[in-house]
Amino acid sequence: MTEHATDGGGSDYDDHDGHHGPSGWRYWLYTTDHEVIGIIYLWNALFFFAVGGLAALVFRTELALSPANAILNSAGYNSLLTLHGLTMVFFVIPPLTGAFQNYLIPHWVGAEEMAYPRWNALGAWSITAGGLLLWLPLFTNALGLTGLPANGGWFQYPPLTTMLNSSGIDAEIVGLTLLLGGGSIPGGINFFVTVVNERRPDLGWFDIPMACWAIGIITPALGFYTFPWVVTALNLNFLERALEMTFYNARTGGAPLLYQWIWWTFGHPEVYILVIPGMGIAMEIIGRFSERPIFGNKWVIVSFVTLSLFSAGVWAHHMFTTGLGASRYAFMVFSMVIALTFSLYLFSALATMYKGRVHLTTPMLFSIGLLVGLVYSGMEGLQLGQPALDQKLHSTYFVVGHFHFTLFMVGVMGLLAGVYYWYPLITGRMYNSLAGKYHAVTTLGGLPLLFFLMARLGELGMMRRYATYTYMPELQFWHILTTGAAFFVASGQLVFFVNMLWSLRYGEQVDNPWEDVLSGQNMPSPEWDGFPHHAPTPENVYDDIPDDAVDVDLDDDSGTVVSDGGVGVNLGGDNDE
Amino acid sequence: MVASASISEVITMSDADDDVTVPDDSSYGTLSGAFWALVIAFGLGLFFYDFGVVTLEEVANGQPIGIIHNFRVTMSVIAMVGGGGFVAVTGWFVYRYAAPRRETAAKLRPGSGRYTFSVWSLGIAFLVLMTVFMGAGALAQTDQAADPTTQAGTDRVLEMDITAGQWFFRYDVAGVPFTQGNHVVLPADTVIKFRITSADVIHSFAIQELGVKKDAMPGQVNSAWFSVEGVEGERTITVNGTEIPADTYQVTCAELCGKGHSQMVSQVFVVSPEDYRTWVEANGGTVPESFEASEGGHGEEEEGGH
Numbered sequence: 001m002t003e004h005a006t007d008g009g010g011s012d013y014d015d016h017d018g019h020h021g022p023s024g025w026r027y028w029l030y031t032t033d034h035e036v037i038g039i040i041y042l043w044n045a046l047f048f049f050a051v052g053g054l055a056a057l058v059f060r061t062e063l064a065l066s067p068a069n070a071i072l073n074s075a076g077y078n079s080l081l082t083l084h085g086l087t088m089v090f091f092v093i094p095p096l097t098g099a100f101q102n103y104l105i106p107h108w109v110g111a112e113e114m115a116y117p118r119w120n121a122l123g124a125w126s127i128t129a130g131g132l133l134l135w136l137p138l139f140t141n142a143l144g145l146t147g148l149p150a151n152g153g154w155f156q157y158p159p160l161t162t163m164l165n166s167s168g169i170d171a172e173i174v175g176l177t178l179l180l181g182g183g184s185i186p187g188g189i190n191f192f193v194t195v196v197n198e199r200r201p202d203l204g205w206f207d208i209p210m211a212c213w214a215i216g217i218i219t220p221a222l223g224f225y226t227f228p229w230v231v232t233a234l235n236l237n238f239l240e241r242a243l244e245m246t247f248y249n250a251r252t253g254g255a256p257l258l259y260q261w262i263w264w265t266f267g268h269p270e271v272y273i274l275v276i277p278g279m280g281i282a283m284e285i286i287g288r289f290s291e292r293p294i295f296g297n298k299w300v301i302v303s304f305v306t307l308s309l310f311s312a313g314v315w316a317h318h319m320f321t322t323g324l325g326a327s328r329y330a331f332m333v334f335s336m337v338i339a340l341t342f343s344l345y346l347f348s349a350l351a352t353m354y355k356g357r358v359h360l361t362t363p364m365l366f367s368i369g370l371l372v373g374l375v376y377s378g379m380e381g382l383q384l385g386q387p388a389l390d391q392k393l394h395s396t397y398f399v400v401g402h403f404h405f406t407l408f409m410v411g412v413m414g415l416l417a418g419v420y421y422w423y424p425l426i427t428g429r430m431y432n433s434l435a436g437k438y439h440a441v442t443t444l445g446g447l448p449l450l451f452f453l454m455a456r457l458g459e460l461g462m463m464r465r466y467a468t469y470t471y472m473p474e475l476q477f478w479h480i481l482t483t484g485a486a487f488f489v490a491s492g493q494l495v496f497f498v499n500m501l502w503s504l505r506y507g508e509q510v511d512n513p514w515e516d517v518l519s520g521q522n523m524p525s526p527e528w529d530g531f532p533h534h535a536p537t538p539e540n541v542y543d544d545i546p547d548d549a550v551d552v553d554l555d556d557d558s559g560t561v562v563s564d565g566g567v568g569v570n571l572g573g574d575n576d577e
Numbered sequence: 578m579v580a581s582a583s584i585s586e587v588i589t590m591s592d593a594d595d596d597v598t599v600p601d602d603s604s605y606g607t608l609s610g611a612f613w614a615l616v617i618a619f620g621l622g623l624f625f626y627d628f629g630v631v632t633l634e635e636v637a638n639g640q641p642i643g644i645i646h647n648f649r650v651t652m653s654v655i656a657m658v659g660g661g662g663f664v665a666v667t668g669w670f671v672y673r674y675a676a677p678r679r680e681t682a683a684k685l686r687p688g689s690g691r692y693t694f695s696v697w698s699l700g701i702a703f704l705v706l707m708t709v710f711m712g713a714g715a716l717a718q719t720d721q722a723a724d725p726t727t728q729a730g731t732d733r734v735l736e737m738d739i740t741a742g743q744w745f746f747r748y749d750v751a752g753v754p755f756t757q758g759n760h761v762v763l764p765a766d767t768v769i770k771f772r773i774t775s776a777d778v779i780h781s782f783a784i785q786e787l788g789v790k791k792d793a794m795p796g797q798v799n800s801a802w803f804s805v806e807g808v809e810g811e812r813t814i815t816v817n818g819t820e821i822p823a824d825t826y827q828v829t830c831a832e833l834c835g836k837g838h839s840q841m842v843s844q845v846f847v848v849s850p851e852d853y854r855t856w857v858e859a860n861g862g863t864v865p866e867s868f869e870a871s872e873g874g875h876g877e878e879e880e881g882g883h
Contacts, residue, residue, distance in 0.1 A: 075836040153833040159795060160778040160835060250796025256779055257794060289603075290674070291682035296694060321781060321831070322792045323799035332712050336705050343701040350666060351690055355683035358674040360609050361602040368671060372617060375663050376624060379656035382708060383649065388715035392645050392788040395781060395831035433602045441616060448620030452627045459631065461785045463829045466839035471827060513602065538687040 029125070032117035038103030039426065040124040042419075045095035048131055049412075050497060052087035055080045057490055064483035067473040077467035078151040079141075079168070083134065085154030088407065089274070090176060091131045094184060094223075096415045097277040098123070101191045101215050103426060107527040108212040110200035115193040119186045126182035133175030137168030153465060155267065158248035158259050162240045173238045180227045188223035191216055200531065206301075207535040209525055210287070210294055211418070214280020218304045222273050225312065229266035233259055257322060264315035272311040274407055276304060278414020279345060279374070282367035284525075285417055286349050288514070289364040290356030291521055293536045296348040303344035310338045320390040328387040335385030342378055346371060359517050362436035366417035369444040373409025376448060377402055380455065395465075398458030401451040409447045416443070416496070421514075423500070425527060429507030435499040442492025450485035453478060603676055610675025617668035625661060628653040637826075639805040640729045641719035642788035648715040655704060719788070725768045729804035733767040733850065734867040741773065741780035741793035744837030746828060751865040752857055760844040762814065762823075763805075764853035767868065770802045781831035784845060790831055805847045814846055816859045821852040 022030055031037060059080050062071045072080065102120065106113060114120045137149035149168030152161035161169055195208070195216040208216070236247040237259065246252040248259045287294040294300060316324060316331040324331075349371050358364065380402040383389045393399060416439075424430050457478050462469060469475050512518075512528050523536035534540040603609070631653045636646045673679075718728055726732055738749040748761040763769055773782050775793035783790040784803065791801040810822030823846040830841035848856060850868075857864050 073836070074839060078833070078836060078838070151836075157779055157832070160833065163778060164835070250794075256796065293685050295685060295690065299694075321790045322794065323797060328716060329713055332716065333709050336709050336712065339705050340698070340701055344698060346663060347694060347697055350663070350670065351694065352685075353667075353670045353674060356674050357676050357679050357682035358610070358671060359603040359676040360605075360613055360671070364603070365613060368613075368617075368667060371667055372620060372664050375660045376620070379624075379628070379660035382656065383652050386648070386652070386708070386712040386715065388641070388645055388712060388719045389649055389652070391641065391719060391790045392649075392785065394790055395783070396785070430602075436602065437605065444613075445616045445619050448623050452620075452623040455627050456630075459627075459634075461827065461829075463783070463785075463831055463839070465833045466829075467836075468839045470840075471829065471842040517603075538685045538689075542684055 030121075032113075032121050034102050034106050034114045034117065034120065035426075037117075037120050037124045038099045038101075041095045041102055041127065042099035042426075044124070044127040044131065045092050045099060046497070046500070048087050048091040048095070048127075049493075051135065052084050052092055053490060053493060055084040055087070057486060059084070060483045060486045062467075063469075064476070064480045067470045067476055068468050072467070074467040075148055075151060078153070078465070079138065079149045081465060082150045082153055082156075083138065086134060086150065086172065086176070087131070089154060089270070090179060091127060091134070093274045093277075093407065093411050093415065095127050096412075096419075097215055097219060097273075098127075098183075098187060100211075100277070100281070100415075100418055100422070101187070101220070104422070104527050105191055105194050105212065105216045106198070108209055108216065109195050109198060110203060110526065110531050110533075111194055111198035113198075114190055115198055116186070116190045119190055123183035123187040123190070126178050130175040130179030130183070133171045133178065137166075137171050141168065155263055156234070156237070157256070157263075158237050158240065159250065159256055161237060162249060170238065170241060173234045176234060177231055177238075180231050185224050185227045185231075188220035188227070190220075192220040192224070202531075203533065204535075206298065206537075207533065209284055209527075209535075210297070210300060211280045211284040213301055214283075214304055215277040218280075218308055219273055219277050222269050222276070222308050222311070226266050226269040226273060229262055230270070233262040233266065236262075257319075260319050260322060261316075264318045265312075267318060268315040269308070269311045271403075271406060272307055274411040275374075275414070276307065278370055278411050278417070280304070280414075281418040281421070282370040282414045283345070283349060283352075285363045285367040285421055286371075287352050287536060288518055288521070288523060288525070289359040289361055289367075290353045291359075291517070292352050292356040293523065293538050293541045294348065295351035295354075296344075297535070297537055299344050300348045303341050303348070306341040307338065307345075310334060310341060314338060314385075317385050317387075317390070320387040321394050332385060332387055336382070338385075339378060339382060342374065346374060361420075361514075361517070362431075362433065362440055363417040363421035365437075365440040365444060366413050366420065369440070369447075370410050370413040370417065372444070373405050373413055373447065376451070377405030377410060380405065393458065395463060396458035397454045397456075397462045397464060400464055401453075401455035401458065404451045404454065405447070409443075409451070413443065413447075419500075422527070423503070424510050424513045427504055427507070428509060428511075429503050430510045430513050431503040431507055432499050435495050439492045439496045439499070442489055442495075446485060446489040446492065450482060450489055453482040453485055457482065607675075607677040610672045610678060613675075614668040614672035617664060617671060621661060621664045621668065624664070625657060628657050628661075632657075637786045637805070638807055639787050640725070640803060642786065644715055644718045644728065645788040648711060651711060652708065655708070659701075659704065725770065725802040725804070729768045729802075730806075731766050731768060731804065733764070735764060735767050735769050735865065736867070737761075737763075737769055737771040739771050739773040739782055739793070740776055741782060741830070741834075741841075742776035743778065743835055744830070744841040746780075746782065746830075746841070746843045752862045752868070753860065754862045755860070758843070760846055762846045762848060762853070762856055764850045764868070765805045765808050765824075765847050766850055767853075768802055768804050770800065772798050772800045774798045778834050779832050780834050780841065783829045783831040784826050785829065786826050792832060808847060808849045808852075812846075814848065814856075816852070816856045821848055821856070823848045823852075 059077055137146055140146040141148050147166040147168060150172035152164055239245045240247055246254045248254045248256050250256055283294055283300055314331055314334040316327060317335045320328055384393055384402055420436055460475060461472055462475050522541050524533055526533045632650050636642050736751045740747045748757040773791050773793045775795045780793040781790060787803045789803045791799050808822055808824050811824050813820035814823045826845040828843040828845060830838055854864050
């Protein structure tokens with residue numbers, strides 16, 4: 001990565017300006033080059049992915065060892081749990097998305113640079129700064145210098161977080177404000193403006209790649225709508241803590257529920273900020289590695305747009321047990337309707353693979369894993385979105401299983417697909433394919449194991465965020481299985497990290513490893529093939545075929561017999577053996 | 578036709594393994610499709626296990642868990658057919674269309690599959706509509722705004738005030754002269770209406786087995802109800818030297834409330850209405866009128882039960 005960045009993409013921009021950039025650490029710190037900034041995002045995201053994952057392993061081990069406290073005390077457990085959640089939600093998925101946003105958006109839209117390069121550089125370092133503020137209290141607390149790190153859960157409901165005497169919460173609020181105010185909000189504006197304003201004039205809205213639609217337009221737009229809500233919610237809490245103002249404190253006239261309204265107005269669209277990038281990347285990859293144009297190209301975009309709009313109107317389904325009245329009916333209806341827009345996406349993906357020639361490369365496997373994860377998380381989500389069922393399921397491990405499916409097996413899965421797909425583009429080297437396959441087995445096979453076990457634990461009565469379960473010691477058996485599954489998944493992530501680092505140095509040097517698969521398809525991607533570019537729609541992809549040939553109903557697999565089959569029927573209709 | 582053949586040729590030729598400089602990430606033999614389909618099938622099996630158990634399992638005899646369970650069974654069947662079907666098809670495609678075995682990709686004709694796509698989407702829309710109506714019905718039945726005595730099949734009502742705090746539940750039951758803490762004794766075949774609030778941070782009163790969950794918010798009073806049918810006598814409690822049969826239901830806190838959160842548990846002992854009266858009177862209290870008045874309705878309730 002470093003090599004390529006310094007003598008490849010990195011210097012390109014500086015050369016245009018006719019001066020030499022600084023070297024050494026100054027190079028990384030002062031850079032405004034979108035590729036280098038993308039790589040800084042990537043390092044940050046991978047670092048925090050490792051840290052957040054290790055935290056999870058610690059408290060999973062704790063849960064398996066004993067129904068009572070084993071390694072950590074309850075406050076320590078709550079701290080690690082909170083740090084794990086905040087890290088994964090704010091410091092892993094958005095920065096990983098940001099890596100692709102930074103690195104690829106200018107390549108996708110044919111721009112030389114981001115619209116606001118300096119703002120962009122600020123965003124990159126705000127991740128590091130915010131993450132350190134989040135995690136440092138853990139170490140200063142261990143040394144006896146400060147209070148506990150943030151330990152009020154990742155959504156930090158007051159009055160608990162207002163009352164906790166823990167300097168970690170203040171540090172965390174400042175850290176998140178830095179990240180969101182300094183990075184995510186301006187970053188989102190930056191990416192959005194770049195796609196809109198810096199796009200090549202010959203590139204129409206529907207010519208930009210699907211992944212660019214998802215991570216360059218939809219995600220940033222949702223981001224700069226959503227993040228101000230959370231900055232507000234958190235900082236009102238900060239003002240309560242620091243200046244004893246009253247917003248959420250019932251004793252002095254505030255309303256604890258107010259926080260939840262603001263928080264979830266952010267919190268639900270946030271989930272879509274975390275999954276839509278992966279969904280876009282997966283759709284892009286599924287099309288290319290099925291050797292087929294994306295089925296219903298515009299319907300996928302419609303799906304992304306409607307997903308974002310609906311996502312902003314379902315938030316109170318996180319609050320069904322707080323004593324809401326008739327509004328539960330409305331929020332239930334909105335929550336159910338979202339299934340429809342997801343199904344547009346899923347059917348398009350499946351129809352794209354249908355009768356295609358599916359190359360089971362590592363990125364493709366992760367993309368397929370995303371489809372599967374989306375179904376699992378959706379099927380659990382359908383139940384959780386029902387206020388009647390929520391009375392049983394809310395705040396149990398069923399919810400934990402559900403959102404881990406959403407965030408890991410959809411959000412992270414799609415981004416990992418992207419990491420594998422674009423790794424050779426970014427580093428100029430190929431990763432080890434066998435190691436990638438191991439990572440895919442542990443992730444595609446291990447995640448359902450881990451998260452369905454969690455859901456099972458929830459059915460059996462395990463409550464969410466319980467440091468101990470002495471009220472029901474028989475759950476230990478299931479906790480041991482779950483921890484085993486967690487270590488299985490973790491082994492794959494370890495291989496992934498080793499693979500990425502090893503290949504950086506020893507990987508085979510390549511220009512475009514997908515050339516063989518993709519070159520015959522007439523489906524160019526701007527980031528690999530440059531410009532001029534045409535969108536991979538059927539009309540463009542097959543434009544060397546005479547019009548009448550397209551309309552001829554060809555008999556079997558060499559032909560165009562898709563129209564009658566569509567999705568999921570006539571599965572074994574053709575015979576090519 | 579000719580053009581399409583030439584494209585397939587290009588693909589087939591360029592996909593051959595002769596080009597050693599480009600690592601082929603997908604070449605693990607013709608069985609790789611089957612292998613990855615199996616990996617997907619493994620997850621699908623777990624999915625069916627989880628949702629299947631929900632469909633088959635017995636739940637406690639009471640409300641609102643009865644209403645919740647019936648609705649969950651329907652939702653789980655929809656999930657297994659719809660979601661499970663989708664994943665099965667995905668796995669089948671992975672096996673069926675995997676590259677080493679398959680030589681060409683069928684072309685996607687512009688506008689093809691529109692009809693099928695619309696039909697499938699309309700099918701989903703119909704399912705969504707169904708879940709909306711069923712969900713609204715279930716919510717109306719479980720809601721405290723509904724008439725719980727109809728849902729529970731009994732006229733007997735007992736009111737209770739719960740105060741949650743760090744880290745305890747306190748129960749003030751109508752007619753009982755003292756506050757109960759670690760456990761609370763309640764009658765079966767009775768609608769228990771409770772009001773709940775918090776003394777400090779947000780807590781949540783949950784009885785998983787009965788499908789009850791209501792947040793305890795400081796400065797706000799929430800209410801809900803539940804009922805249990807019959808007593809099996811898993812354990813006994815002692816009243817004036819006699820042992821009476823009781824069932825135990827676990828109470829947990831369902832909102833993170835600080836370091837004692839996971840220790841904030843309590844138990845509900847459910848005894849028969851007759852034994853409950855004995856228990857209350859032995860403790861110097863009197864059962865309230867709402868509980869008293871409906872004694873005559875006991876016979877009806879047997880047949881009206883769920």
